Amino acid sequence: MPKHTKLMIVPRLRPGEGREIEVLRRTVPGADGSSTLELQIDISHAPVPDRRYLADAAAVLFESDTLRIVLGQKGLVGSKIRSAVILFLSPHAAIQFLKSCEQFLPEIRKYADEHKIHEALVEIQDEPAHITSVAANIILAAFSGREGCLDLYNSSPFVMGIVQKGGKMALDPILRVDLTTGLLVAVLDKLEELKEHLPPS
Numbered sequence: 001m002p003k004h005t006k007l008m009i010v011p012r013l014r015p016g017e018g019r020e021i022e023v024l025r026r027t028v029p030g031a032d033g034s035s036t037l038e039l040q041i042d043i044s045h046a047p048v049p050d051r052r053y054l055a056d057a058a059a060v061l062f063e064s065d066t067l068r069i070v071l072g073q074k075g076l077v078g079s080k081i082r083s084a085v086i087l088f089l090s091p092h093a094a095i096q097f098l099k100s101c102e103q104f105l106p107e108i109r110k111y112a113d114e115h116k117i118h119e120a121l122v123e124i125q126d127e128p129a130h131i132t133s134v135a136a137n138i139i140l141a142a143f144s145g146r147e148g149c150l151d152l153y154n155s156s157p158f159v160m161g162i163v164q165k166g167g168k169m170a171l172d173p174i175l176r177v178d179l180t181t182g183l184l185v186a187v188l189d190k191l192e193e194l195k196e197h198l199p200p201s
Helices: 091-100 104-114 157-164 181-197
Strands: 019-021 023-029 035-041 052-054 057-063 066-074 081-089 130-135 138-144 147-154 169-180
Touching: 035 169, 057 181, 066 181, 081 091, 091 138, 091 181, 104 138, 104 181, 130 147, 130 169, 138 181, 147 181, 157 169, 169 181
Parallel strands: 052 169, 081 130
Antiparallel strands: 019 169, 023 035, 057 066, 066 081, 138 147, 147 169
């Protein structure tokens, strides 16, 4: 038996990391002569999240290196938030989400302006009675008329390490959030406002 055994870690996805997604790699030249590796994934192969949550209130909180998007439900009387899903979002994930919305955001803003749809984010005064916290680093956004939707996915650091070594991507479907178009616009506008204050990845 060899006196010294070297353990080799093979960069492959493990069961439970989520649905495997092919990755397209493209080298983008920079103005200074450097190059950046750009990764593109075909999200059509990602499963729709099984879990659902309906939100009629939202807040965006930023502290240190963490963004928290609070998606809540108001009580039947007053404006107090009775339950909430807190989405923890890294600055890098927030920037990537906004980048993916570069064409979507003008479209949804135009619709909201034309139909006079304007909603405001809430200030969280009290701790909601029921809270669920989730992490996501890939978000899909859509709207149809006055109805909006956010699909939340997560790829673990293990997966991202495999992707950087040339392997496949895996997406873990976390949650689908149904909300109004006006509320979705308010969340996106707040993220845009905070973008310049986010630390670099």
